[in-house]
Amino acid sequence: MRNFLERIQGRLGELNRAERKVAEVILQDPQQVMGLSIAALAQAAGVSEPTVNRFCRSLETSGYPALKIQLAQSLASGAAYVSQAVAASDGPATYTRKIFGSTIAALDNTCQGLDPQSVDRAVDLLIQARQIHFFGLGASASVALDAQYKFFRFNLAVAAQSDVLMQRMLASVAHTGDLFVIISYTGRTRELVEVAYLARENGASVLGLTAAGSPLARACSHNLDVPPQENTDIYMPMTSRIIQLTVLDVLAAGVTLRRGTDLQPHLRKIKESLAQTRYPTDDEVTEE
Template sequence: MSGARQKTSGDDALRSPLLARIAAAQDGLRKSERTVAEFVLAQPSIVLNLSIAELAARTGVSQPTVARFAAALGFSGYREFKLRLAQSLASGLPFIHQDVGPDDALELVAPKVFDRAIGGLIDVRNHLDSAALARAVKLLAKARRIDFCGIGNSGIVALDGQHKFFRYGMPCIAYIDTHAMLMAATVVGRGDAVVAISATGRTTDMLAAAEIARESGAAVIAITASDSPLARLATVTLAADVAEDADIYSPMISRIAHLAIVDVLAVGTALALGPPLLKRLERGKRTLHDKRVHRVES
C-alpha cells in the first residue's frame, strides 16, 4: 500500500507536513525503512509513545533500521524525529482520506477531489521555504532567458509558466519534448534560468537536462519533491511534497500545487520588476479588450 493511501486511525487522524514528507520520500527508502514509514503513517500518535526498541519490535525490523529511517529524513536520530513528529501533529490539519476509490458513488467524487486538492495546497503552502522562494524570484527577475521544462503532467505546468512569464517581455519558452529539452540545456548559459518541474524528481530525462543546464552555467529552479535527485541537482528547490496514489489515477494534487507555485513565482517576479512592468501589462490588457464580447446593459 502506497503512502498516499495510508489511513490514520481514530483520534490520531491528523495530517501534517512531516507525514506528507514521509509519504513523498517512501520510494527512496530501503525496503525495511519503508516498513517503518508505513507504520508511522498509519499510526503516528502511537509512535510518539514508543521507544526505538519498541518501534523496531512492532515493525519487525532492527533498531539500526529505525535509526537509518530517521537519518534518511534528515534527523540526527530517533529522538529528534519523535520531537518533530509531535510538533508536526500538533500543528497538523484534520486528515480525511479523500482519494477516490473504485467503489465510490459518483456524488462522492467531486467533494473528495476538492478536499484532497485543498488539503494538498495548504500542506505545500505551510512548507514552502520563503528564503528559497526569494532566491528563485531574484534569479527569474534578472534572467536573460527562462526555460520551463516538464514531462507528461508536468508539461502542462511548464506551458502555464511560459504563458504567464512571456507577458512580462522576458524571453521564455516551455519544453515538453525530452529531445528538445536536452538540446536546449546545452545552449543556455550564465544568466539564464531553467525551471524544472517534476512531481517525483526522478525522471531520467529531466535529471539529465538539469545536470546539463547546470554544467552550461544556467541556474536551475526545481519545483519537485524535497527528497529527490532533482532537488539535489538544483540551484534552488521549491519543495512540493504531496502524497498521492499515482498507480491508480494520474497525479492531480501535485500538478495543482505546482501550478500554484508557478503563480507565486509569477507574482513575485512581477513585484520585483516594478512599475515598468505594470505599464507593459496594461498595454497587453488594452490589446485584448476588443477580443471580448462586452456585457450589454439592460
C-alpha cells in the same frame, strides 16, 4: 515537526507495496484505525501482522501501540485532513468531496513547507535571467506551458518545451544568464536530471520545482522544495499539477512585486490587445 499523518503521506513513495497498503488504510480513515487491533488492521489492508510491524518501524516507532499513540496525538491536535482514497463504491458526492478535500489539504501542506527565503531566491533568479526556459514532461508539461503564458506578461524572454530532444538541444547551447526552470513532481525523471546537468555545464542556472533531496533537486543550482503529496507511480496525478501551478503563481506574484509600477504599462498593453478577441459582457452591452 511534521504532523504524523503528513509523515505517512510523504513516505508513500518510499514504501514497498505491502507497507503502502497499510499506509493507505490509515490515511483513508485514521479515526477508525484507532479502534483496530494489529490483526484487524492487517486484515483490512490485506497484509500480514509482521508487515504492519515493519511499517511501524519504517516510521521510526517502536511498534503498533506507539504508532497508535502518535496517530491519536495527530487527531487530537486537529490535524488537517490529509488524504482519503477514492473507493469503487463511492458515489459522485463522495468522490467529489474526497478529491476536493485532498487537494485543499495538499495545498495547505505545501504552503506550510515552502521556505520564504527559498522563494525569494527563486524570484531573484527569474528577475536576473536573460532568457527563461520552462521544462516539464508528462503531467508537468502543461504546467510548463502555463508558466510560459504567465511570465511572458512580465516582458521577459520565455519559452516552454515538453520535447526531450529539444530540451537537450537548448541545454547544450545554454549560456551564462539563461535560466532553466525544470518542473517535476517526483524529481526522478532521468531525462530531466540529465538536462539540468547539461545546462549547468554550459553556464546556465537551473531552478527546480521538485521534491527535496531528489536526483533533480541535487542537479539544480537552486531548488524550490515541493513535497510530494501523492504516489504518481501508481495513481493518476491529481493534486500534483494544482500544487505546481500554485507555486508558479507565487513566483509570478513575487516577480510582479519586484518589478513594481514600471511593469504596469506593459501589462496594460497586453490586456488591451486581447479586448477585441472576447464578446462583451452583459453590462457592456447594456451600456452601449
